[in-house]
Amino acid sequence: MSKPSRRPTREERKAHRAKVKAARRQLAGQQQATGMVAPKRQSVPNRRSPYQSVAEEPAAREEAVAAQIAVYRHRLPGLLKKLAKIPEPRQAKKVKHQLTVVLIYGLLMGVFPMASRREANAEMSQPVFN
Numbered sequence: 735m736s737k738p739s740r741r742p743t744r745e746e747r748k749a750h751r752a753k754v755k756a757a758r759r760q761l762a763g764q765q766q767a768t769g770m771v772a773p774k775r776q777s778v779p780n781r782r783s784p785y786q787s788v789a790e791e792p793a794a795r796e797e798a799v800a801a802q803i804a805v806y807r808h809r810l811p812g813l814l815k816k817l818a819k820i821p822e823p824r825q826a827k828k829v830k831h832q833l834t835v836v837l838i839y840g841l842l843m844g845v846f847p848m849a850s851r852r853e854a855n856a857e858m859s860q861p862v863f864n
Contacts, residue, residue, distance in 0.1 A: 814838075 742750065765772060785791045817834045824833070839854070848854040 762772065783791070785794065814834060817837050820833060820837070822829070822833050842858075843851070843854045846854075846857075848857065
């Protein structure tokens with residue numbers, strides 16, 4: 735004899751969907767009452783590339799990177815000075831990297847979306863840093 739299925743029936747799935755939909759409506763109502771506005775979902779744009787030729791895209795990317803580098807060069811010295819003022823909480827004998835370097839590394843992991851330190855190491859240790 736086989737066991738009865740634990741999968742929900744069509745009616746149970748419909749009931750669950752209705753319950754979830756009602757809960758979402760209730761949450762949206764509460765958010766509207768408190769003045770919160772839910773952000774619109776981002777969708778993938780359905781359009782052609784703005785670049786007319788293959789050479790334009792790398793040129794545009796290079797221009798964007800050049801603008802970022804200019805900002806980093808302007809902001810980095812002041813940021814390094816401020817980070818250097820943070821007291822070192824770690825044990826001096828066990829420290830391999832300066833606190834400033836660790837903080838900059840963490841900051842760059844946030845600027846360039848990296849999920850983990852291992853992913854950042856793999857990306858940053860390549861000959862060309864993308």
